[in-house]
Amino acid sequence: MTSHRASLLAPLVADPGGTVLLFDFDGTLSPIVERPDDARPVEGAVDVLTALAGRYRTVGAVSGRPVAFLASQLPGPVVLSGLYGLESQVDGVARARVGTEPWRPVVADAVARAQAADIEGVLVEPKGFSVTLHFRARPKAAAAVTRLAAELADATGLVARPAKMSIELHPPVESDKGLAVRELAEGARGVLYAGDDLGDLPAFAALTDLRAEGVATVSVAVETPELPPEVRAVADLVVPGPAGVVELLRTLLP
Incomplete structure (x- = not known):
């Protein structure tokens, strides 16, 4: 692990009970595919997410996918925020945002x-x-x-x-990945978010605000041929594709 990466992750590893780990799905936990229904978590993702969920305060997916799809692909302990925060699932209980x-x-x-x-x-x-x-x-x-x-x-x-x-x-209901991240990170002392698309920019902006409030944050961009330059520009780390996300997550375990 590079010294830069290690220094960024150190506060999160040192305080798992106060840390929230959040991830986009497509292009981050799963490779981009032509047909959305064919998307699956990259090898190793489910195992490492399960392990992290047993150690860290919150491990969650924040995605444009419906919660039902995310629940079919990710382990039960992972908190789910779907459709850019319009719906969520915590401890198996699904909810829609008010007004949706x-x-x-x-x-x-x-x-x-x-x-x-x-x-x-x-x-x-x-x-x-x-x-x-x-x-x-x-x-x-x-x-x-x-x-x-x-x-x-x-x-x-x-x-x-x-x-x-x-x-x-x-729907014209106030909701995006930034709001979802703020809600899931309420009271946290450390937050990591990984994503690869323009829809992830509000999540990265939320981390910038949280950092200004004294929270330790790490913004991770996932390198793909389609990674928007705006996403790369605001990231603390850039990892090589979903496999790089899994490798990064393994460094968060003892």
Whole structure:
């Protein structure tokens, strides 16, 4: 371990009972795949997360994925925050953020409209409280997807958010990864967050605020061919892909 990495992680390792470890899923715990349903945690991730959850105050996934999907892939002790904090699961109990439930039928209408648009090569992924329009399989469809997302937002009141090779439509309910991190880190003395996408920037901003408040924080960017420069610029550490995340996590164990 480099001296820089060791010095950053030392306060967290020394105080596991006061430390929160949080991670994005896609591109961080799982490699990026063409079809979202095919994503799985990289080898070693489940074992190390289980071990960490038995030692640290909180180990959690903060993702744009639905909680139901995260729960099917990650070990039970891991706290889950899905759909950018619109829903969560702690100790097996799932909850939706206040004000979110009335938007479920609106999202279903947006899903139907997006599917009816039938843009070639575009995958419409329903997520219950949100919907994602993926154009990874056909990058040339980006402009068409952007127009469709804007039309759907105007028609339904949902909010369009750009993501990796996709656009997401969310209810206009205050929620992002930064808010989710602040909630999960309440009262913590140390916080680590690892991510690889523009949607992770609010989480990194939350860590900057927590550091100003005296909390020991570590921001980890996960290197992939699609890592946005904005994410790299705010990271304390950059690790090589999901396998690098697992290697980093192992250094947090005795």
